[in-house]
Amino acid sequence: MLTDREGRHHHASIAPGELSAHSLAHLRHAAAAHLPRALSQLVAATGAPFLQAIADVLSPSFAQGRVALVGDAACTLRPHTGSGTSKAADDAVSLAQALDPATATATPDIRQTLADWATARRAALEPLRLKGPRLAESFGLGSPS
Numbered sequence: 001m002l003t004d005r006e007g008r009h010h011h012a013s014i015a016p017g018e019l020s021a022h023s024l025a026h027l028r029h030a031a032a033a034h035l036p037r038a039l040s041q042l043v044a045a046t047g048a049p050f051l052q053a054i055a056d057v058l059s060p061s062f063a064q065g066r067v068a069l070v071g072d073a074a075c076t077l078r079p080h081t082g083s084g085t086s087k088a089a090d091d092a093v094s095l096a097q098a099l100d101p102a103t104a105t106a107t108p109d110i111r112q113t114l115a116d117w118a119t120a121r122r123a124a125l126e127p128l129r130l131k132g133p134r135l136a137e138s139f140g141l142g143s144p145s
């Protein structure tokens with residue numbers, strides 16, 4: 001699927017109008033076979049579709065030393081979960097709370113504070129990471145892995 005109409009292989013996406021005839025035919029066939037009629041008509045009427053590979057990406061660590069990752073940089077889950085914006089906001093708010101000496105369990109050791117925050121955020125995101133593949137399977141829009 002990631003080979004374009006000129007035979008070039010791409011890592012994760014193909015630009016509008018660059019899909020191979022094979023991929024285009026597969027897309028239209030899959031849309032007709034699996035999507036509700038209104039959506040498959042939309043796919044059929046789209047003259048120059050693009051392709052974007054979808055993956056769940058979880059950074060091995062959300063914090064290292066005095067550096068923390070938030071939002072998509074920390075974790076990007078498949079769109080079935082509809083979680084990107086709220087996850088980024090939760091990361092930012094929880095990080096601000098963790099660093100706020102007035103409200104937090106924060107210690108004077110910022111490295112430890114970030115490490116504790118990262119552990120808590122990863123644990124909070126784990127159920128959502130596991131839910132994405134199940135949603136994909138139940139929607140019929142994507143493979144479970």
Ligand SMILES: Cc1cc2nc3c(=O)[nH]c(=O)nc-3n(C[C@H](O)[C@H](O)[C@H](O)COP(=O)(O)OP(=O)(O)OC[C@H]3O[C@@H](n4cnc5c(N)ncnc54)[C@H](O)[C@@H]3O)c2cc1C
Pocket residue numbers: 070071072073082083084085086088
């Ligand atoms: C097509 C599409 C549809 C989506 N639909 C939804 C949806 O319906 N619901 C939902 O919840 N989420 C959706 N998302 C996901 C959502 O947009 C992201 O999860 C969310 O924006 C992540 O926020 P962020 O702050 O981590 O990153 P971003 O919003 O990407 O912010 C990163 C910022 O960093 C800037 N930047 C990058 N490199 C540098 C640099 N070197 N120096 C300075 N600045 C830099 C960028 O310009 C950008 O402003 C969608 C994403 C896409 C691509």
